[in-house]
Structure formats: C-alpha cells, structure tokens
Amino acid sequence: MSAMECKELCSLAGKSAVVTGGAMGIGFGIVKRFVEAGASVLLADVDGKAAEAAAARLSGRIVPLAVDVGSDTAADTIVARCVESFGGLDILVNNAGIFPTVPLLQMPPELFDRVLRINLRGLVLLSKAAGLQMVKQGRGGKIINIGSIDSLRPSTVGLAAYDTSKGGVLMFTRSLALEMAPHAVQVNAILPGGITTEGTAHPLEGMTESQTKEMLEAFTRKIPLGHMGVPDDIAKVALFLASPMSDYMTGAHVVVDGGALLV
C-alpha cells in the first residue's frame, strides 16, 4: 500500500459527520476544523437558535438540528437527518455534555438521572444508531467520545454524577471499540482537562459566580503548562481521530490537559 501524503491524511473530504453539542465550546471548535477539512457536518444541539447561529458563522455544508441527546428519539432522528442531508454517516463525535456541581450528600436523584441520561445514555444510544448505519454502509467509520480527565480521576468535589458518567464514557469507548473492530469502525475517546468555553465561562450549575471563579483559578494554578486550554486544542485531536492519521487506533484515549493529570 502506498503511503498517503500529509494533505490527504488530514482530509475529511467526502465524509459526513455528526457533532453533538456543536453550537458552542468544544463542539463548535470541532465543527470548524471538520468543515475546514472538507467534511459535511450535522450540528446537533439542544439549543436550536444557537445551532443555527453557529452554522451561519461558517461556510461549508453544515446542517443545524435542534435535538436533546437525552431524549428517547434523539439517536434515530440524528442519524436519519444526517443520511437524508448528506447520503451517509462516516464520523460521529459525541460531545454534548453537562457538568452541574453538587456534592453527593446534597444531590437530588433527578440530577443524577439527568447527568447520566445526557452524558452517558444519550452517547450510548447515538453510538448504537450510528454504528448500525456504518455497518450497513460497509465502509467503516470513526466514533469519537468526549470524556474528561475526570474519566480517570476526580478533579474537584461536587462532580460525583459527572465523574460517574465520564468514567462510563471511557469504559463504553473500549467496549464498543472491541465490538466494532470487525466492521472497521474505530472508537476512541478524548479526555480534555480545563478548557475555556461558554460552559466554563458562566457560573457552573450548582455554584455561584465567585465559587466558579475561585475553583477555576485554583485549578489553573495547578496546570503544569500554566493556562487553560481552548476548544481548538481538542478540535485538532478530534481531527486526528476522525482522519486517516489514526487508522490503526481503536479503544484508545487521548488526554489533552496541559499536564494536569501529572500532578
């Protein structure tokens, strides 16, 4: 087999992708890089207005879709819309996620259910629907799950539900990678550390503005590279995992945290 040239290795030309939570933050960063690399992108987000505004900011084949990944119908709706819009589905990025901060001893059961429903159940069911479509197409595919450094180690008190969901994301990634390998569908995870996004710029759910500021400052002080990341730090790794650059990787995770897990 002849080696691909660099330009071709990074190209997503002719590929169709779904990015959940694509209207802002890390998701929007990924949409931008995918479009730049030539992919057609279904930008799925619970905030329909933000999804439309995000799509309008970029030029390329981008279809916004208002959908809550935690709903029972989301997975089929997203896959059907992608196939209808672009003729298939080659790349899925499960990025949508929420991070309310409430210590377990004060946590209402509904909060646990909501976090698990969006961060884990939604990701699992969409991976299933996308996986079925990829198997049907018979040309392989790439599934990229956005976990967190909290998939490996709790970073702060109050994230018990979140950490449980993100630990699940990592184990699900490995399990699905094994199941999908015979179909040439690669399944990998990115585990971001602290990334400045719309979601971390506002007071975190369950915290006041000053508590959020204090927590983020304390977190940033401990990052060996000395600063928070930006969405493009994650988007570049997502492009790597979506492109032929990573064709022999599956069931793997890439930590992108400025060294936070080292200390």
Ligand SMILES: NC(=O)c1ccc[n+]([C@@H]2O[C@H](COP(=O)([O-])OP(=O)(O)OC[C@H]3O[C@@H](n4cnc5c(N)ncnc54)[C@H](O)[C@@H]3O)[C@@H](O)[C@H]2O)c1
């Ligand atoms: N920012 C960080 O520091 C950080 C660190 C580790 C992991 N992550 C993970 O990265 C992902 C994105 O985080 P972010 O900081 O960009 O978040 P964000 O809050 O800035 O953006 C999240 C996007 O997802 C959408 N969304 C939320 N719930 C949804 C739902 N039920 N269905 C569809 N869309 C939904 C929001 O409308 C928004 O557009 C999350 O899974 C998060 O857990 C973020």
